[in-house]
Amino acid sequence: MPSVIVPDGLEVDAIVERWGADPEFAIEMLQDVQKHYRHLPRAALERVAERTGADMGRLYHIATFFRAFSLEPRGETTIQVCTGTACHVQGAARVLDAFGRALGVPPGGTTPDLKYSLEGVRCLGCCGLAPVVTFGAELVGGVDSSKVGKLMRRHRKTGSAIAQTPGAATEAADA
Amino acid sequence: MPRLTLANLDAVAQQAEARHRGWRSMLMVCAGTGCVSAKSLPLRDAMRQELERRGLQDEIRVVATGCNGFCAHGPICVVQPEGVFYERLKAEAVPELIESHFVKQQPLAEYLYRADGGEKTVPLEKDIEFFAKQQCIALRNRGQIDPEDIEDAIRTGAYRALRDVLRQDLSGDALVALLVRSGLRGRGGGGFPTGVKWQSCRAAARAQGVRPIVVCNGDEGDPGAFMDRSIVEADPHAVIEGMLIGARALGATEGFVYIRHEYPLALQRLMRALAQAREWGVLGRDILGTGMEFDITIHRGAGAFVCGESTALMASMAGRAGEPRAKYVHTVEHGFRDLPTVLNNVETWANVAQIVRHGPEWFAAIGTGDVSKSPWGGSSGTKVFSLVGNVRNSGLVEVPMGITLREIVFDIGGGIPGGRRFKAVQTGGPSGGCLPESKLDLAVDFDTLVEAGSMMGSGGMIVMDDHTCMVDVARYFVDFLCDESCGKCTPCREGLVNLREVLTRITAGEGRAGDFALLEDLGAVLADGSLCGLGQTAANPVLSTLRYFRAEYEAHIRERRCPAGVCKALIRYSITEDCTGCAACVKVCPTDAITGERRQLHTIEQSQCIQCGTCMDVCKDGAVVVR
Numbered sequence: 001m002p003s004v005i006v007p008d009g010l011e012v013d014a015i016v017e018r019w020g021a022d023p024e025f026a027i028e029m030l031q032d033v034q035k036h037y038r039h040l041p042r043a044a045l046e047r048v049a050e051r052t053g054a055d056m057g058r059l060y061h062i063a064t065f066f067r068a069f070s071l072e073p074r075g076e077t078t079i080q081v082c083t084g085t086a087c088h089v090q091g092a093a094r095v096l097d098a099f100g101r102a103l104g105v106p107p108g109g110t111t112p113d114l115k116y117s118l119e120g121v122r123c124l125g126c127c128g129l130a131p132v133v134t135f136g137a138e139l140v141g142g143v144d145s146s147k148v149g150k151l152m153r154r155h156r157k158t159g160s161a162i163a164q165t166p167g168a169a170t171e172a173a174d175a
Numbered sequence: 176m177p178r179l180t181l182a183n184l185d186a187v188a189q190q191a192e193a194r195h196r197g198w199r200s201m202l203m204v205c206a207g208t209g210c211v212s213a214k215s216l217p218l219r220d221a222m223r224q225e226l227e228r229r230g231l232q233d234e235i236r237v238v239a240t241g242c243n244g245f246c247a248h249g250p251i252c253v254v255q256p257e258g259v260f261y262e263r264l265k266a267e268a269v270p271e272l273i274e275s276h277f278v279k280q281q282p283l284a285e286y287l288y289r290a291d292g293g294e295k296t297v298p299l300e301k302d303i304e305f306f307a308k309q310q311c312i313a314l315r316n317r318g319q320i321d322p323e324d325i326e327d328a329i330r331t332g333a334y335r336a337l338r339d340v341l342r343q344d345l346s347g348d349a350l351v352a353l354l355v356r357s358g359l360r361g362r363g364g365g366g367f368p369t370g371v372k373w374q375s376c377r378a379a380a381r382a383q384g385v386r387p388i389v390v391c392n393g394d395e396g397d398p399g400a401f402m403d404r405s406i407v408e409a410d411p412h413a414v415i416e417g418m419l420i421g422a423r424a425l426g427a428t429e430g431f432v433y434i435r436h437e438y439p440l441a442l443q444r445l446m447r448a449l450a451q452a453r454e455w456g457v458l459g460r461d462i463l464g465t466g467m468e469f470d471i472t473i474h475r476g477a478g479a480f481v482c483g484e485s486t487a488l489m490a491s492m493a494g495r496a497g498e499p500r501a502k503y504v505h506t507v508e509h510g511f512r513d514l515p516t517v518l519n520n521v522e523t524w525a526n527v528a529q530i531v532r533h534g535p536e537w538f539a540a541i542g543t544g545d546v547s548k549s550p551w552g553g554s555s556g557t558k559v560f561s562l563v564g565n566v567r568n569s570g571l572v573e574v575p576m577g578i579t580l581r582e583i584v585f586d587i588g589g590g591i592p593g594g595r596r597f598k599a600v601q602t603g604g605p606s607g608g609c610l611p612e613s614k615l616d617l618a619v620d621f622d623t624l625v626e627a628g629s630m631m632g633s634g635g636m637i638v639m640d641d642h643t644c645m646v647d648v649a650r651y652f653v654d655f656l657c658d659e660s661c662g663k664c665t666p667c668r669e670g671l672v673n674l675r676e677v678l679t680r681i682t683a684g685e686g687r688a689g690d691f692a693l694l695e696d697l698g699a700v701l702a703d704g705s706l707c708g709l710g711q712t713a714a715n716p717v718l719s720t721l722r723y724f725r726a727e728y729e730a731h732i733r734e735r736r737c738p739a740g741v742c743k744a745l746i747r748y749s750i751t752e753d754c755t756g757c758a759a760c761v762k763v764c765p766t767d768a769i770t771g772e773r774r775q776l777h778t779i780e781q782s783q784c785i786q787c788g789t790c791m792d793v794c795k796d797g798a799v800v801v802r
Contacts (some may be wrong), residue, residue, distance in 0.1 A: 021496075022515040024493055025474075025492050025494060026494035026495075027474070027475070027494055028474070028475060029490060030477070031436060031475060031477055051286070052608050052712050054494065058494075058495065058496075061494050061495070061496040062477075062494075062495065063496065063548070065479060065496035065498075065661070066476075066477035066479050066496075066497070067477065067478030067479060068436055068477040068478040069477065073603075083398075083650075084398030084399055085398045085399035085563075085564070085601060085604075085637045085651070086399045086563035086564045086569075086637055087399075087476060087634065088648075088651055089564050089565060089637060089639050089648070090564070090565070091788070091792070094787055094788045094789070097787055098765075098787065098789065099176055101765050101787075106741045121437070122398045122480065122658075122659075123396070123397070123398035123399060123400070123401075123437075125208065125395065125400075125401035125404045125437065125438060125564035125637075126208055126212065126246070126248075126401070126635075127399055127400075127401055127561055127564075127569065128209050128245075128246025128247045128249075128561075128570045128571075129209055129212065129213075129247065129249075130196060130247060130564075130569075132565065135561050137439075138212075139208070139211075139212035140212070141209070141212060141213070142673070144791050144792040145763075145787060145788060145789040146763050146789050146793035149763070159753050171189045
């Protein structure tokens with residue numbers, strides 16, 4: 001099990017300062033903490049509470065209320081399978097199942113090596129390309145369950161789900 | 176960089192226009208989220224390189240624009256001024272494209288749009304049926320400007336309406352009256368008249384002796400809707416100008432935009448636009464040299480559907496969990512920081528400046544009904560829809576209110592692909608409903624859709640073909656809302672779980688005789704007892720499918736059958752004699768349930784099959800069927 005990053009006060013302080021230590025921006029601060037540590041470590045939450053004057057109850061309420069936050073460490077790459085309506089009617093549930101089988105974790109889970117987290121998300125707003133999947137910041141359209149294996153193999157090998165030949169379209173049809 | 180004033184705005188626009196006309200041609204490359212993911216940025220770079228190689232970089236300009244709307248055909252490039260539309264372009268095709276289009280003066284046929292995928296090409300954007308019936312107000316600048324360049328926005332008229340308001344020194348009451356007369360109603364879903372909302376907020380602020388707050392709702396949470404994202408990506412200054420006019424009408428100095436964190440590109444463009452607006456003197460202190468003061472702060476949503484609701488959104492902006500409260504006191508009286516607050520969504524704000532510029536009568540003349548006596552009397556203007564799902568031309572369309580569903584789905588959308596049949600169109604997101612073929616001739620406006628058991632919502636329009644199971648769709652929306660219910664009030668928290676339980680049972684083939692009555696009963700409790708709009712409208716997808724697709728529910732309950740072939744417990748996959756024995760399905764089957772010699776008919780061992788459907792996805796001969 002890879003070690004979990006221990007938050008250093010300086011980074012959290014910098015984030016709190018960026019938002020003027022104003023508790024009105026608590027959600028913004030936690031988004032930055034989440035982005036930096038790939039989860040919300042308890043020590044970081046305590047630091048935010050101390051610096052902003054927002055109590056821990058309020059911060060935990062935020063941390064467990066919004067989808068963007070996780071109290072457990074997330075994988076290096078989060079695979080989001082869009083399950084918005086347009087994707088749903090074009091087979092997104094089958095795509096999500098296929099990623100679950102390929103990674104060996106259910107939606108919401110993280111692989112034991114902390115490489116991948118799998119999430120079903122509601123609408124990424126790219127409905128014209130449905131069904132849509134993101135690998136971190138990369139977005140792939142036109143995915144069906146038969147293309148999942150190939151996308152995973154390529155991502156594991158190259159760190160990208162998209163073929164790196166110049167000008168190749170991201171349509172999974174070319175995968 | 177000039178600092179804009181009342182006096183110099185026209186001159187700055189004219190100078191920009193003169194520079195614009197100096198270009199022989201412009202390659203408008205779509206850089207909306209869809210096209211960027213289809214690699215439009217390497218395409219743009221390849222164009223710049225190729226033009227430089229040929230020494231044409233001072234004659235032909237390459238512009239990365241916001242979302243063109245025709246997302247399924249990306250990456251898209253429109254050559255202006257003539258308007259030639261290229262689709263599915265690739266970076267390696269750029270030299271050929273430049274050679275053909277600009278040297279031989281011949282559009283490159285390979286990348287032109289073809290109606291129905293046939294031989295006949297349609298070179299001009301305006302002739303493509305997808306665009307022909309559209310009328311753009313909120314999207315007027317899509318594909319026309321560089322959204323990261325304020326000068327380009329000013330060239331096409333940005334901040335002119337604000338200038339006129341300030342120069343004529345229009346009073347807040349006059350502006351509110353103008354908005355009321357236009358009949359503009361909220362584009363976020365509820366359809367509440369914008370002018371009336373402003374009026375109440377003004378009155379409350381005056382009574383309390385405080386400055387109100389102006390908020391833009393960009394928490395576009397409805398699955399299947401992406402117009403607000405596209406407006407911000409394509410024309411952020413339209414939203415900023417709308418908010419400035421709102422601030423002027425209300426006497427506000429502080430504004431906020433609440434935008435989803437799932438929209439990184441929109442967020443980045445908005446931040447850039449705000450920074451430029453401050454530099455150019457249309458935001459901050461002394462706006463256009465008039466002493467007006469107003470600035471906008473961004474709040475990023477952290478992923479909660481309920482935060483589209485006004486009180487939940489304001490709780491979240493205050494740095495708390497986004498739970499709604501009961502609204503016996505309205506947010507126009509006590510909203511963000513307990514101050515009177517006006518909340519309108521992105522598309523609503525994007526309409527404001529155009530209404531001021533062209534007059535309320537111009538706006539009211541578009542659309543349905545008569546709004547001359549009351550804005551409730553009709554639906555003025557246009558509405559942007561995201562036309563998606565099982566439809567040939569999917570993308571973003573802006574149409575006048577009153578157009579029929581049939582015109583949108585079949586004339587603009589080109590009908591259903593793959594030889595399938597139309598089954599339903601879903602509007603209004605999880606608060607809306609599914610309408611069947613018999614309702615296709617309904618005029619699309621706020622009130623007609625509600626009468627039919629659906630609603631306009633924020634404008635998601637999901638077309639479903641005969642492979643869609645309506646019970647599964649109802650379960651899908653209830654499942655979504657179960658996840659998203661904040662849990663504060665009991666009817667929503669418990670009612671949705673119960674609805675989901677019944678629907679899951681039906682889709683698992685365990686439906687019972689009394690289930691119809693139970694679903695309708697639960698729906699009534701949700702509508703009557705829930706705290707906010709999420710719960711109050713949560714049963715609509717169930718009730719509308721019960722109303723129009725009852726036979727499909729009956730097939731699940733009485734015959735243990737899913738006619739559309741979706742519900743896993745009720746279906747089986749099999750292979751027909753069309754099988755050529757290519758073994759593609761054998762390779763992908765996760766449970767090794769498929770057997771057969773190469774070039775011989777294959778079979779599926781039912782006891783091993785987990786109904787994942789991968790074999791059907793991969794089969795090129797259409798030999799895998801589901802029943």
